[in-house]
Amino acid sequence: MRPSSLATLAGAFVLKQENISILNCLPFSPRHTTPEKFYIEACDEGADAVLAIDRVSNEMTLTGKKDVPPSAVTRPICGIMGTMRLVAGMYLIVITRKRNVGSLLGHSVWKAVDFDVISYKKTVLHLSEIQSQENKTFLSMINNVLTTDGFYFCTDYDLTHTLQRLSNTSPDFQEMSLLERADQRFVWNGNLLRELAAQPELHKFALPVVHGCILFTES
Structure with missing residues (x-):
């Protein structure tokens, strides 16, 4: 079997937010702040790539660690x-x-155990009372889904294909990112990754997640 190429950044990430505490980013926080960005920084040794997400324009760009403000939390x-x-x-x-x-x-x-849903906006004052209630309802539904047991991922192996399929692939296939080569039928968060999927240079930050049951037994 051919070895699987490292197709996404492994290990942990660091989420940095410019000039704002994470507490001020919780949904429905009324505190007003100046526009800033999310910075997703990989913790891999030697990695310099940083994903910057503009919280006003929603634009996603690739930058470097030198561009992360020292004041970022x-x-x-x-x-x-x-x-x-x-x-x-x-x-x-x-x-x-x-x-x-x-x-x-x-x-x-x-196995993904806990999640967080973080608003780009710092306030919901632009919403009417009905819209605010609808937003709370949708957030509650999302959090209920995320508490469902059975979300799994691997940063350097494709869980969406069988061993037989992976043993009979071309070298070009092996060089693809995990997001590109994954069988989309089994990528639970495929729709959630559409923004990242649209920009190939950001694929290294995309983490395909499968939903089901994975059991390991000792032979």
Whole structure:
């Protein structure tokens, strides 16, 4: 079997927010702040790539660690589930805690345990009372779904294909990012990753997640 190429950034990420505490980014926070960005920084040794998300224009760009403001508040995350537009605007969905469930051909398989849904907006004052209530309802529905057991991911192995399929692929296939080569039928967060999928240079930050049951037994 051919070895799987490293197709996404491994390990942990750091979410940095310019001039704002993470507490001020919770949904429905009324505090007004000046426009800033999310910075997603990989913790891989030697990695310099940083994903910058403009919280006003929603634009996603690739930058470097030197561009992250020193005043940015740091918070560790395990990966990006994707983005979603609700009534109030765009939201960033991240994995905040993971648990190792086993190893597949030497590749660690992780179970996503906790998530956070972070609003791009700092306030919902632009919403009417009805819109605000609808937004709260949608957020509650999303959080209920995320508490469902069975979200798994691997940063350096494709969980969406069978071993037989992976053993009979071309070198070009092996060089693709995990997002590009994944069988979209089994990528639970495929729609959430559409913004990242549209920009190939950002694929390294996209984390395909499958939903189901993965069990490891000792032989």
